[in-house]
Structures are given as structure tokens and as C-alpha cells.
Amino acid sequence: MKKIDMLKSQLLRIDGKGYKAYKDIQGVYDYGNGVIIDISYVQGDPFASPSKACIRVDQKIADFPQYLYQNKYRKIALEDFLSREFYKNINKIAKGNRGTGKSGLIAINRCGQEVLERTSIIVNSRYIEARIALGLPARGRRVLAQQAIEMFFKEIPEITMLSLLYKNIDGHKAKKWVELYEDQEFIRNKLKEMKLVAFVANDSILPRESGISDKPMRGNKVIPFKSPPSLEIEIHTPNRGVIRGMGIPSGITLIVGGGYHGKSTLLRAIERGVYNHIMGDGREFVITCYDSVKIRAEDGRRIEKVNISPFINNLPFKKDTSCFSTDEASGSTSQAANIMEALEMGAKVLLLDEDTSASNFMIRDVRMQQLVSKEKEPITPFIDKVKLMKRDLGVSTIMVVGGSGDYFDVADLVIMMDEYKPKDVTQKAKEISERFKGQRKPEGGENFGNIGDRIPLPESINPKKGKKIKINAKDIDDIRFGWEDIDLTYVEQLVDISQTRAIGDIINYAREHYMDGETALKEIIERIVNDISQKGLDVISPFYEQHPGEYALPRKYEIAAAINRLRTLKVK
Numbered sequence: 001m002k003k004i005d006m007l008k009s010q011l012l013r014i015d016g017k018g019y020k021a022y023k024d025i026q027g028v029y030d031y032g033n034g035v036i037i038d039i040s041y042v043q044g045d046p047f048a049s050p051s052k053a054c055i056r057v058d059q060k061i062a063d064f065p066q067y068l069y070q071n072k073y074r075k076i077a078l079e080d081f082l083s084r085e086f087y088k089n090i091n092k093i094a095k096g097n098r099g100t101g102k103s104g105l106i107a108i109n110r111c112g113q114e115v116l117e118r119t120s121i122i123v124n125s126r127y128i129e130a131r132i133a134l135g136l137p138a139r140g141r142r143v144l145a146q147q148a149i150e151m152f153f154k155e156i157p158e159i160t161m162l163s164l165l166y167k168n169i170d171g172h173k174a175k176k177w178v179e180l181y182e183d184q185e186f187i188r189n190k191l192k193e194m195k196l197v198a199f200v201a202n203d204s205i206l207p208r209e210s211g212i213s214d215k216p217m218r219g220n221k222v223i224p225f226k227s228p229p230s231l232e233i234e235i236h237t238p239n240r241g242v243i244r245g246m247g248i249p250s251g252i253t254l255i256v257g258g259g260y261h262g263k264s265t266l267l268r269a270i271e272r273g274v275y276n277h278i279m280g281d282g283r284e285f286v287i288t289c290y291d292s293v294k295i296r297a298e299d300g301r302r303i304e305k306v307n308i309s310p311f312i313n314n315l316p317f318k319k320d321t322s323c324f325s326t327d328e329a330s331g332s333t334s335q336a337a338n339i340m341e342a343l344e345m346g347a348k349v350l351l352l353d354e355d356t357s358a359s360n361f362m363i364r365d366v367r368m369q370q371l372v373s374k375e376k377e378p379i380t381p382f383i384d385k386v387k388l389m390k391r392d393l394g395v396s397t398i399m400v401v402g403g404s405g406d407y408f409d410v411a412d413l414v415i416m417m418d419e420y421k422p423k424d425v426t427q428k429a430k431e432i433s434e435r436f437k438g439q440r441k442p443e444g445g446e447n448f449g450n451i452g453d454r455i456p457l458p459e460s461i462n463p464k465k466g467k468k469i470k471i472n473a474k475d476i477d478d479i480r481f482g483w484e485d486i487d488l489t490y491v492e493q494l495v496d497i498s499q500t501r502a503i504g505d506i507i508n509y510a511r512e513h514y515m516d517g518e519t520a521l522k523e524i525i526e527r528i529v530n531d532i533s534q535k536g537l538d539v540i541s542p543f544y545e546q547h548p549g550e551y552a553l554p555r556k557y558e559i560a561a562a563i564n565r566l567r568t569l570k571v572k
């Protein structure tokens with residue numbers, strides 16, 4: 001470890017030289033006050049990916065009370081809180097643009113409305129570490145030493161002191177932040193015990209600001225959520241005390257109502273409820289079973305040897321659907337595959353919206369049954385499998401329905417949204433079902449059917465572009481994997497590009513460590529999840545010596561979804 005004055009000397013020595021001279025500053029430097037900086041990677045060009053550095057503050061100096069990180073949940077929440085503090089203080093202090101390309105950049109992973117396990121800040125009993133990206137200043141491709149000195153000796157220390165010393169942050173807010181996360185996880189863990197799949201607290205704000213903003217809608221017209229009396233429950237949380245709201249029991253739940261009355265808004269809040277949300281989001285206590293998966297039709301996606309026979313069988317020319325493959329799936333086959341892939345990974349709740357489902361997959365009414373006999377129709381509609389799925393697999397369903405009252409026959413609970421106010425109309429729906437008895441014949445058979453395990457072949461997963469591994473999250477819904485693009489546009493429970501970035505490297509980690517042509521996809525992903533749980537998200541980084549500060553933890557369902565959408569994937 002070198003003294004920080006050596007960094008200044010190095011910078012002055014290379015002033016005006018070619019940009020690659022910055023490589024000389026790589027190393028660990030001691031600021032002398034319990035703070036060190038590890039410049040672990042130096043970019044080779046001002047337009048290239050930024051340099052990486054870790055700033056580590058000794059806990060003797062940081063002095064964070066241990067109760068703020070005494071368990072896993074509090075630790076995750078505190079790291080999230082400090083990432084936001086660091087980001088805020090960068091924007092307050094850093095000057096930014098100081099020349100060519102990314103010159104002057106100081107950045108840390110940006111957080112959204114969800115609190116996710118991240119790698120941007122690490123907290124333990126010995127130190128706090130911030131992992132940042134730096135754009136080393138240049139004019140053209142020449143070193144600008146004075147500007148770099150200002151970054152390393154003024155801005156970075158000031159940002160660090162304001163963000164990573166307990167005495168300089170809002171300790172009360174930090175305490176509330178970690179207690180909120182702890183209460184959220186307490187409720188999620190309570191769901192199974194209470195035989196619930198989701199909970200929506202009274203006074204939640206479900207509508208979002210706009211179609212492109214995930215922030216809560218504001219104003220007098222926003223209607224806070226209020227549970228119907230028949231569904232209202234209370235949960236005693238460790239920190240906040242009693243919270244009341246609507247409990248959705250396991251089983252088959254329909255969300256109905258007129259257009260623009262809040263049906264899809266409620267479902268979207270429930271699907272995002274697999275994650276915890278920040279204070280002020282409005283969905284802080286919309287808590288959903290972690291194993292809930294949003295299902296939709298996805299025309300054009302590739303399917304590789306998925307058993308879709310519970311839903312689709314007897315195809316023309318006797319095409320096998322117990323091991324079905326296609327390069328361009330239809331709406332119904334893609335929706336069937338999406339369900340079967342989720343079940344393969346262990347999903348316990350399926351979330352569907354009629355608007356984003358294939359109509360011929362959801363229902364076949366009595367008139368169509370009369371016109372086209374079952375022997376001539378390969379599709380077994382979802383309505384005829386949903387109860388069998390609950391009985392045989394213990395899988396619940398929450399579904400938005402706007403046009404098919406036939407689903408009243410299979411529903412356990414019917415919630416009607418009326419001007420964004422939920423009403424329990426189960427009894428009325430059952431009375432209607434009795435009064436207008438349907439004449440359609442169930443087509444689902446005696447059992448749901450088999451799911452089956454698939455074994456990915458490692459040679460079908462190639463992250464190389466030429467001789468080098470090239471994996472890059474281009475956006476939240478797009479991974480560049482070698483020569484291939486993995487399209488995640490319709491994987492709707494991805495919420496952060498840092499999750500997508502992690503998924504890209506997880507696929508490569510799986511290929512290198514667990515894909516042997518003998519191990520099932522579910523077991524492979526569960527082993528990786530266990531590795532991450534034991535060793536942290538850093539374990540998936542191909543460049544472990546350079547801090548992996550831009551990951552957020554994805555769920556196993558989104559990892560599997562990405563692998564399944566890799567067009568080169570082969571399984572046996």
C-alpha cells in the first residue's frame with residue numbers, strides 16, 4: 001500500500017503524456033485517516049469503459065452502529081441506503097465533464113424504486129466499501145493531471161466523508177430504512193404461514209406517475225388503496241407494529257372490473273411486490289410471494305424442448321409437444337412455454353393479464369367447442385388447467401379478466417376494481433355463475449400433466465465474440481452475449497439494468513462451473529443462487545480482481561428466462 005502523496009506525484013509525472021500513462025497509477029493508496037482507495041482498473045482510452053476504484057473506510061472511523069447491519073435484511077437495506085447517499089453526494093459535489101469522452105466522471109450504481117441486494121456498497125464490522133467508476137481526465141488523449149488531482153484529492157474524499165461516516169448521514173432515516181426492509185421481509189415470510197400469496201396494505205398508492213416513470217402518482221385524484229372488509233387482515237410487524245390491508249389467499253383469484261378502473265394497476269403492483277420498495281414509493285407494503293411469476297404471450301420467441309403437452313397436444317403431422325421446439329413461437333405456444341418454464345423452476349404463483357395473453361390460450365367457449373371438436377383443437381385452454389394446477393402442484397393464480405365470465409366457474413376469489421376501489425364480489429360472481437350455467441365442456445383431463453427437467457448443453461452457450469468473452473447488458477431488457485442478443489422485453493419482473501448485467505455473467509458462470517451436460521437447469525441455477533448466498537454477488541464476476549460494483553441480485557426465474565431465450569441454447 002502506498003501513501004496518497006505518491007498518487008499525486010504519479011499524476012504530476014504523467015501530466016500531458018499519452019492516456020495509457022494513467023496505467024501507472026493503478027494500485028492501493030492510503031489517505032492516512034482510516035480511508036484507502038484501491039484503483040483496480042484503469043481504462044486505456046477516455047472513450048472506453050470507465051476506470052474502477054474501491055474506497056474503503058475503517059469502521060473505527062465510519063462508526064456505524066451494528067444494529068443497522070446486524071442481520072442479512074438490515075445489511076442489504078443499509079447498503080442500499082448508502083449507495084443512494086453516495087449517488088446524491090456525487091451529484092452535489094463532482095464537477096463532471098473535464099475534457100474528452102468520460103473525463104471527470106465519478107459514478108456509483110444508481111438505485112431505483114426497489115431495494116435490491118447490490119454490490120455497489122459493502123458493509124461489515126471491519127469497514128465500509130464504496131465501489132465507483134471514474135473517468136480519468138484527458139484533453140484529446142493526453143493526461144490532465146491537475147483535473148485528476150482535483151478528483152482524487154478534493155471531490156472523492158469529500159463525497160466519501162459525507163456518505164460513509166455515520167456522523168454525517170441522517171441516522172434516524174437510515175434506521176427507518178433498515179427497519180422498513182426488515183418489516184417487509186417479515187410480512188413476506190408470514191404469507192405462507194397465513195396461507196396467503198399477496199398482501200396489499202391499506203393506504204398504498206398503486207398508480208404510477210406515467211408509463212415511463214415508476215414513481216408514485218401524486219395529486220388529489222389519487223385514490224389510496226383500501227381493503228374490502230371481507231379480505232382485511234392485520235399483521236403485527238417487528239418495527240412498525242400493526243399493518244392492515246388486503247390478504248389474497250392461495251387459490252385462484254380473479255381481478256375484474258371495467259376498463260380504466262385499476263385492474264391492471266393492481267396486478268402490476270402485485271407483480272412488483274416480489275421486491276421491497278423504498279420509503280415514499282406508495283407500494284412499501286405491497287408484498288407478494290417471492291415465487292410469483294408474471295406470464296404473458298410472447299410471439300416470436302424461441303422455445304427449446306419444453307414440455308407444453310399439458311396445454312398443447314395432438315398437433316398436425318403428430319408433432320411431439322412433450323419436447324417442443326420452435327424458432328418462432330405463436331402467442332399460445334409461447335404462453336404455454338412460459339408457464340411450463342416457470343413451473344420447471346418452482347413457481348408457486350402465476351400472474352396473468354387477459355390483455356397480454358393469447359385469447360385462444362385462455363378460453364374456448366361453448367360455441368367454438370361445438371364448431372371445432374376437441375379432437376381437432378390442439379390447445380387445452382388455461383381455464384381447464386388452472387384448478388388442476390392448484391390441486392396437483394399447489395400453484396395459485398392471480399389473473400386480470402375483463403371479458404370472460406366463464407372464469408367465475410373456477411375462481412376461489414373475485415375482486416372487482418371500481419374506480420380504483422377493490423370490492424369482494426365473489427358471492428355475486430358465484431350467483432351469476434349458477435344463474436347462467438355454462439354449457440362448455442371441461443377439456444383439461446384428469447391431471448395437470450408432467451413438467452419435466454431439461455439439461456442444458458454447455459457447448460450451445462458461447463459468450464465469445466472472436467477470441468474474447470463479450471457479455472454486455474445493453475439495456476434492462478437486452479443482453480449482448482457473444483454474437484447473440486438475448487431479448488428480455490417481455491420478462492416483466494426485471495426492474496433494474498444491474499440485474500440484467502448480473503444475469504449475463506451468471507449465464508457464463510453457470511457454463512464454466514455447473515453445466516456438464518448431466519445437470520438439470522433448475523439444479524444449476526439453484527447451485528448458483530447458493531453460491532451467491534454464501535459468497536456474495538462478487539462470485540459471478542469474471543474479473544474478480546476488479547471490483548464488480550454494478551450488479552443487483554436477480555431472481556432465479558429471470559435467470560432461467562434469459563437462458564431459455566438464448567437462441568443458441570440446446571438441451572437434452
